[in-house]
Amino acid sequence: PLRTLKYKNDDEQPAIGLGTWKSGKGEVAKAVETALKSGYRHIDCAATYGNENEVGEAFEKVFTEGKIKREEVWITSKLWNDSHKKEDVIPALKQSLNDLKLDYLDLYLIHWPVAFKKGVGFPESDDEFYSLQEVPIIETWEAMVEAKKQGLVKHIGVSNFSKEKLEDLISKTNENPEALQVELHPYLHQNDLLEFCSKNGINVTAYSPLGSGDRSDAMKAEDEPSLLENPTIVKIAKKHGASAGQILINWAVQRGTAVIPKSTNEGRIKENLASSGYQLDEDDLAEIDKLDDHFRYVTGEFFVTEGNSYSNIYDE
Numbered sequence: 291p292l293r294t295l296k297y298k299n300d301d302e303q304p305a306i307g308l309g310t311w312k313s314g315k316g317e318v319a320k321a322v323e324t325a326l327k328s329g330y331r332h333i334d335c336a337a338t339y340g341n342e343n344e345v346g347e348a349f350e351k352v353f354t355e356g357k358i359k360r361e362e363v364w365i366t367s368k369l370w371n372d373s374h375k376k377e378d379v380i381p382a383l384k385q386s387l388n389d390l391k392l393d394y395l396d397l398y399l400i401h402w403p404v405a406f407k408k409g410v411g412f413p414e415s416d417d418e419f420y421s422l423q424e425v426p427i428i429e430t431w432e433a434m435v436e437a438k439k440q441g442l443v444k445h446i447g448v449s450n451f452s453k454e455k456l457e458d459l460i461s462k463t464n465e466n467p468e469a470l471q472v473e474l475h476p477y478l479h480q481n482d483l484l485e486f487c488s489k490n491g492i493n494v495t496a497y498s499p500l501g502s503g504d505r506s507d508a509m510k511a512e513d514e515p516s517l518l519e520n521p522t523i524v525k526i527a528k529k530h531g532a533s534a535g536q537i538l539i540n541w542a543v544q545r546g547t548a549v550i551p552k553s554t555n556e557g558r559i560k561e562n563l564a565s566s567g568y569q570l571d572e573d574d575l576a577e578i579d580k581l582d583d584h585f586r587y588v589t590g591e592f593f594v595t596e597g598n599s600y601s602n603i604y605d606e
């Protein structure tokens with residue numbers, strides 16, 4: 291049986307989901323269909339990935355065929371940064387629902403703790419941002435709460451929030467975020483953040499678990515380290531007769547997080563779901579602990595410019 295993360299109302303989010311960031315339009319529908327038919331029951335999406343319409347074609351096809359029901363699948367999407375004003379949140383959510391061809395989401399997340407002006411995908415100048423004073427995060431959050439009240443989404447949460455930003459949000463609302471999605475892998479353990487989430491009943495999903503090697507060159511640091519080729523990971527993989535990817539995914543699951551490896555390759559889609567058939571032992575975990583050097587593949591630095599007030603996305 292698939293491991294799951296439980297929510298307060300007993301809903302369960304399967305621990306291993308399929309990521310769709312960077313999955314091309316011509317391949318993502320096939321990947322989602324393959325995943326669902328191979329046993330995945332969790333698909334991670336976002337408006338900004340630019341492929342929700344194609345993901346939705348797979349949902350429509352599979353759910354119409356009828357062997358897999360909508361209610362059996364956990365589907366997440368995310369609010370883009372240009373729709374943080376209160377009047378923009380529900381329309382943006384409805385656009386995602388329309389593209390995904392769904393009538394509700396299981397989880398909707400504020401994608402980043404930054405607000406852009408309407409229509410801005412990636413800002414090219416300071417004046418394409420709203421400041422935190424112009425669109426405070428609590429304004430966006432209250433609209434998320436309203437979306438949940440309306441039954442458009444079952445659960446709400448945030449992504450790319452630091453512990454400080456979570457604490458700030460929690461201090462301003464009675465409806466705490468139920469979920470957090472952040473980058474997590476053996477180079478970035480974020481134990482403090484995980485402990486904070488555990489104490490506050492926030493379920494955590496790990497993104498870029500395999501190191502996101504298919505990011506565009508523009509997003510990559512010159513000599514960023516490989517996770518899949520890390521000698522410690524490769525050694526542990528050999529020991530368990532698993533692939534490096536499976537070790538990385540299993541590590542995330544053993545820590546109690548959900549994890550969303552992206553693949554559009556049928557063999558790797560299946561391989562990734564079959565990751566958690568064995569336990570990493572104490573020696574493995576101790577070796578992986580040594581790899582933590584707070585390295586991020588997704589630096590968030592594209593949101594930090596002179597004039598806007600997001601001087602430090604991760605509060606580090």
Ligand code: A2P
Binds near residue numbers: 498503504551562
């Ligand atoms: P592909 O889609 O061709 O399988 P992340 O989830 O960290 O963003 O990483 C996604 C990258 O890892 C993609 O380039 C994906 O390529 C690749 N990938 C996915 N699963 C595996 C695996 N089991 N082994 C090696 N590479 C993988």
